[in-house]
Amino acid sequence: LDLRGGERIAVHRSDDGGQTWTEVRVFGPGDFGVATPHWVVVGVDDRAGGALYVGIKQVVGGTAPDLGTVAASFDGGQTWVAVADTSHGWGGYAVLRLLVGRDGRLYAATDRGVYRTVEAVPVSSEPEPQEETGVRLEVAPNPFRDGAAVTLTLALPAHVRLTVHDVLGRAVAVLAEGVHAAGRHPLPLDGSALAPGVYALRLTAGGEALTRRFTVVR
Numbered sequence: 358l359d360l361r362g363g364e365r366i367a368v369h370r371s372d373d374g375g376q377t378w379t380e381v382r383v384f385g386p387g388d389f390g391v392a393t394p395h396w397v398v399v400g401v402d403d404r405a406g407g408a409l410y411v412g413i414k415q416v417v418g419g420t421a422p423d424l425g426t427v428a429a430s431f432d433g434g435q436t437w438v439a440v441a442d443t444s445h446g447w448g449g450y451a452v453l454r455l456l457v458g459r460d461g462r463l464y465a466a467t468d469r470g471v472y473r474t475v476e477a478v479p480v481s482s483e484p485e486p487q488e489e490t491g492v493r494l495e496v497a498p499n500p501f502r503d504g505a506a507v508t509l510t511l512a513l514p515a516h517v518r519l520t521v522h523d524v525l526g527r528a529v530a531v532l533a534e535g536v537h538a539a540g541r542h543p544l545p546l547d548g549s550a551l552a553p554g555v556y557a558l559r560l561t562a563g564g565e566a567l568t569r570r571f572t573v574v575r
Contacts, residue, residue: 411429412453427441438500439554445523450468451467452466494508495508499571499572501572503547507543507544511539518531519531522559529551546571
């Protein structure tokens with residue numbers, strides 16, 4: 358992440374271990390209302406379910422001098438969404454450092470204390486287990502505004518429970534529950550009533566458990 362003259366931030370990506378770089382996104386003063394950015398990347402590899410996370414030191418229009426936030430990208434830096442919600446425990450203070458702990462949670466050191474996410478964040482580059490278990494769970498597009506298509510695929514009939522959870526781990530919707538036949542099952546996901554942010558799809562099917570994250574933007 359490149360800060361030039363206090364006005365321009367650019368995201369660069371390397372696919373060859375740092376030998377060459379490509380600019381993939383440029384941020385201006387209007388993005389997130391950033392006045393004093395302090396950005397630190399802590400997660401990578403969107404192709405394997407990971408993400409980029411950055412801390413923002415100050416946002417224009419805040420009620421405190423150092424009102425900040427945390428932003429995330431799930432498409433390699435092309436699009437970003439603020440994921441720190443002041444109504445869900447975030448203090449809105451200047452972000453000075455981001456770190457993924459051994460428990461997989463994202464920790465933010467701020468000028469008013471240390472905060473952590475309720476759940477582990479998706480920064481692992483390990484292969485997902487869905488191909489081996491015969492259970493697949495996909496959501497597209499992601500991120501989305503009003504709605505998306507969730508596709509559940511079962512190799513064998515199974516009792517299914519598929520729920521949507523917010524960043525605090527609370528279930529906010531049930532998309533499917535009961536015995537489902539083998540095959541593909543398209544399930545609509547209505548995001549019109551969801552606040553912007555990151556959510557988790559949690560699936561239990563035939564003794565298997567999968568989690569997929571998605572982002573609602575406005």
